[in-house]
Amino acid sequence: MRTIRASSSGYARGTSGSLQCALEQNEYAARVAENEAKFKAEADNAPLIDPLHIAEIEAGGAKFTREGVVFTARDATGQVIWLEKGTKIAGFDHLKARGHIAQLAKHLGVSEGDVPKTLRNVIRDGRIVSNKTVKRGNRMGSSGNTNTMANM
Numbered sequence: 001m002r003t004i005r006a007s008s009s010g011y012a013r014g015t016s017g018s019l020q021c022a023l024e025q026n027e028y029a030a031r032v033a034e035n036e037a038k039f040k041a042e043a044d045n046a047p048l049i050d051p052l053h054i055a056e057i058e059a060g061g062a063k064f065t066r067e068g069v070v071f072t073a074r075d076a077t078g079q080v081i082w083l084e085k086g087t088k089i090a091g092f093d094h095l096k097a098r099g100h101i102a103q104l105a106k107h108l109g110v111s112e113g114d115v116p117k118t119l120r121n122v123i124r125d126g127r128i129v130s131n132k133t134v135k136r137g138n139r140m141g142s143s144g145n146t147n148t149m150a151n152m
Contacts, residue, residue, distance in 0.1 A: 048072070048120060053080045070116050073124040081123050083116065092116070 053072035057064060057080055068085040070092050075081050084091045095101050104119070105112045 048116060053082065056080050057082060071120040073120045075123050076126070083119065 048071040049069050050072050053074065054066060054069065057072070058066075060080075064082065064084055068091070070083045070085055072080060072082045086093050088094055088097045092101075095104075101112050101115050104115050108115070108118050110118050
């Protein structure tokens with residue numbers, strides 16, 4: 001049986017299993033959780049389009065319409081990912097026309113208006129569980145699911 005001595009302050013002193021140490025660890029954990037919550041709230045309220053990402057996309061020579069960008073994000077591999085408004089063939093309008101935005105909203109438990117923000121957050125904060133890229137001719141493309149994300 002272990003005995004804990006009380007100091008004049010009322011807290012035990014000494015070993016790592018002491019009451020004082022436990023209280024300090026709990027206070028530290030609470031501060032860390034509070035800071036993480038603040039950071040997440042600030043990140044969630046960040047603009048959907050980061051001007052630095054746009055500049056990086058332009059510098060990389062990618063073909064896109066600056067005014068049509070819905071959101072930008074940097075994924076776990078460090079790549080800048082963006083979604084454009086697009087057309088019925090590709091982009092956000094394609095996803096909407098095919099009913100995928102409604103499916104995502106239902107699956108993720110958000111409104112259709114919040115789907116772009118939620119997708120951005122999953123790309124930015126999720127972890128990649130699968131990444132399949134193949135070379136087709138002179139271009140890199142996807143085979144099956146590319147950069148499948150798991151939201152943490």
